[in-house]
Amino acid sequence: MKLKRTKLLVEPPASATSDIAFILIVFFLVCASVEPDQGRAQTLPRSEPEPKKDKQSQNIEVELTRDAVIMNGNPLPKESFAKTIILKLADKTRDEDRIVAVKSRKEVPYSHWMDITGIIEDAGGVITLQLEEEQTVQVQ
Amino acid sequence: MIVKRRQMDASVPAMAMGDIAFLLLIFFVILARARDDSHLQWKPATGVKLVRPATMNASVVIDKYNVTHLNGREVPVSSLSEELKVILGENAAGRRTVILKVHHEVTAIYFEPVIEAISEAGGELHHILEEDKQR
Numbered sequence A: 001m002k003l004k005r006t007k008l009l010v011e012p013p014a015s016a017t018s019d020i021a022f023i024l025i026v027f028f029l030v031c032a033s034v035e036p037d038q039g040r041a042q043t044l045p046r047s048e049p050e051p052k053k054d055k056q057s058q059n060i061e062v063e064l065t066r067d068a069v070i071m072n073g074n075p076l077p078k079e080s081f082a083k084t085i086i087l088k089l090a091d092k093t094r095d096e097d098r099i100v101a102v103k104s105r106k107e108v109p110y111s112h113w114m115d116i117t118g119i120i121e122d123a124g125g126v127i128t129l130q131l132e133e134e135q136t137v138q139v140q
Numbered sequence B: 001m002i003v004k005r006r007q008m009d010a011s012v013p014a015m016a017m018g019d020i021a022f023l024l025l026i027f028f029v030i031l032a033r034a035r036d037d038s039h040l041q042w043k044p045a046t047g048v049k050l051v052r053p054a055t056m057n058a059s060v061v062i063d064k065y066n067v068t069h070l071n072g073r074e075v076p077v078s079s080l081s082e083e084l085k086v087i088l089g090e091n092a093a094g095r096r097t098v099i100l101k102v103h104h105e106v107t108a109i110y111f112e113p114v115i116e117a118i119s120e121a122g123g124e125l126h127h128i129l130e131e132d133k134q135r
Helices: A014-033 A078-090 A110-122 B016-034 B077-088 B108-120
Strands: A039-042 A060-064 A069-071 A074-076 A099-104 A126-129 B058-062 B068-070 B097-102 B124-128
Touching: A014 B016, A039 A110, A060 A078, A060 A110, A069 A078, A074 A078, A078 A110, A099 A110, A110 A126, A110 B108, A126 B108, B058 B077, B058 B108, B068 B077, B077 B108, B097 B108, B108 B124
Parallel strands: A060 A099, A099 A126, B058 B097, B097 B124
Antiparallel strands: A039 B124, A060 A069, A069 A074, B058 B068
16 A cells, blocks of 8 residues: 655745844844944134144143143142133133133043033133144254 | 625735845845944943034044044044045035044044044034933
């Protein structure tokens, strides 16, 4: 007597592809939305190679070290710096009087720099960067 | 005489789902590739009152190895200003946004020349930060 062999299913289950598609879409959407895209706009005046010294002396000068702030030569903790700069800028109405020259030492981390420049901008200050220009001197 | 109504087949063609999945995959892969600085390693600094930039004309990243990238491509800081001028062209104000992504531990010796270059090229700087939930 011959026994009939049952036929095996060789076709892939097509109904599962929609589930796979859905899971892949969710995966790519999650991957795409992880990157941060929020932040803070900052207006900086165009750089001038030779700053006018007579104007600069009237402006507030802020020097940043790794974890401290020095305003016009006086070291200040972060909390009192915020209060002091608000008071200093309060009576200044013209944009050119509200300029705050920020000078950073080379070891200042970005997070500290952003904190302090944020405080200055919130107080109404206009930030300018004071950079040390590199000069090559040939020794004969 | 009663005529039997023919039954209509209302099943969704499941075989087409595979093709739809494939096309969607290609779409998302291309979308992911367009954001071509996503492979760079950096952790943002924190901040408050953050806003999304209205436009994005160029992207500058300083990664955790202090390397500067313009639109995902490594560039020397000395040529950054010139390259940005080419990208920004004669765009009007409001369409010159340069987003700056700096690793939070990068020091001033690396990020200040980059900020200066963006300013020199006439870019409108927008720092990318992470919301500080503790403040």
